[in-house]
Amino acid sequence: MIAEKVFAEGVAKDIRNYLPPEYENADFQVVQKNKNNGVQLIGVQVNLPGKDLSPIIYVEQFFDEIRQGEPVERVMNRIASCIEKSSRAPFMNSGIDLTNYDSLKEHLAIKLVNTQANRKMLQEMPHENIEDLSAICYVDFPVDSGEGKATLEVRNQHLSIWNIDAKKIFQQARSNTQPVNTPILQSMNEIMLSIFNEEGHSTNLLNESVEFGLRSHDMLYALTNAEKQYGASMITQPEVLNKLEQLFPEGFYVLPSSVHEVLIVPDNGEMEPKMLGEMVREVNKNEVERQEVLSDRVYSYDKEKHQIRQEPDSIQKVKEMER
Structure with missing residues (x-):
């Protein structure tokens, strides 16, 4: 260094x-x-x-x-x-004034990070805790995907400049409708077919009817957003969780693939949380860049509280987030 x-x-x-x-x-x-x-x-x-x-x-x-x-x-x-x-770059002339909240509020979005691994950074920014994760806000500059990605994380100092509280910026971020806020759920089988077959097509299953959950035999689904950037945050959207509950009435597990996506595994009794936790840790250690790791833990859906919760059997603290 x-x-x-x-x-x-x-x-x-x-x-x-x-x-x-x-x-x-x-x-x-x-x-x-x-x-x-x-x-x-x-x-x-x-x-x-x-x-x-x-x-x-x-x-x-x-x-x-x-x-x-x-x-x-x-x-x-x-x-x-x-x-x-x-x-x-277009974002340099996007018309966004970082001192003017009204000029950027429609470009706010949310991403998830690991709380423990980012505890120092989180002291400097507004955040919401979700199990061992934290949701933070960022400005998603309006740049075409071909021009790269430009973002700015919201810090406590920004709230002072904008004269606004954290609750309001999170409300605004969740209500925005840009591509990073558009959830997409796809079968991993279909994704692989679309990659290797030009005629293949991967359907957004969140637009499917509730009968999908009863007739589906796929074991793995990817949840992200339309830009596939910081798409793991889609699991914090209440409407997405409600739809997943309808699609998978037997319940489901959430595997944190990276900050950009999570994997959904139907709870059909064939996969145990301990095994899933071992899979997540192995992939994080060998396949995911340190900066993009979200968590080594597995989550399930709590139907009563309508939110995700950690699966205790998936936790192995001594091996979490190791590199």
Whole structure:
């Protein structure tokens, strides 16, 4: 991390020489950002005069290229290209004013994070606790999917600037109708068929009739949102839980695949929580990037409280969130 920071300082000092004249008065600062699950990233923040938003170029990838013998000149040109591209991104001119709540409220959304792994970060932001998870709000900038993804997590300082309380921003975030708030439930069998067969089609089962649950023999379903970004939060929507209860009247388990999706397993007596917990931990350890891990625990649906609850038999604390 120290060597990476020194590299970033060098980039901040010299990158102006690789950029066009419009960046002559730009300010380049080295920043360290705490990301999900305690992941720390070093980046160079680009502050352009007259711009409210300041893109950050994270240097890890470029630092690795230098260590692998890539010429410094070539790497610096790549960084400069990223800076120019990010500065021209649509979200930079989206019309959103971060000091004006009315200009951004329709772009609020919710994502889920692991409470214990993010306890320090959560001290700085409004959040709602859901079992061992926490729901937080973020601004989802209106950018076409082909242009990448731009988001900003809501911090306590934003509430002070907007003069609004946490309850209202969560209400607003849940009422918004952008693609990240549009839930999609699909059979994993259909998903695999659609991947390997161009003519395959994966249906959003949340639009199906309640008889679906009685006639379905599939064992695994993926729940996410239309953008497949931070889609695990769909499990916090009451209307989604109500629909799942109708589709799976025998009950169901929720497996946290990542912050982007959860898996739904019908409770037909064939899969035990302990076994499911072992599966989740194995996948998290070997297949999921640390920054995208949601939880090592399995949940079931509490019909009386209309919410998910942890399955005690799925918990193995000494092995949770290990890397």
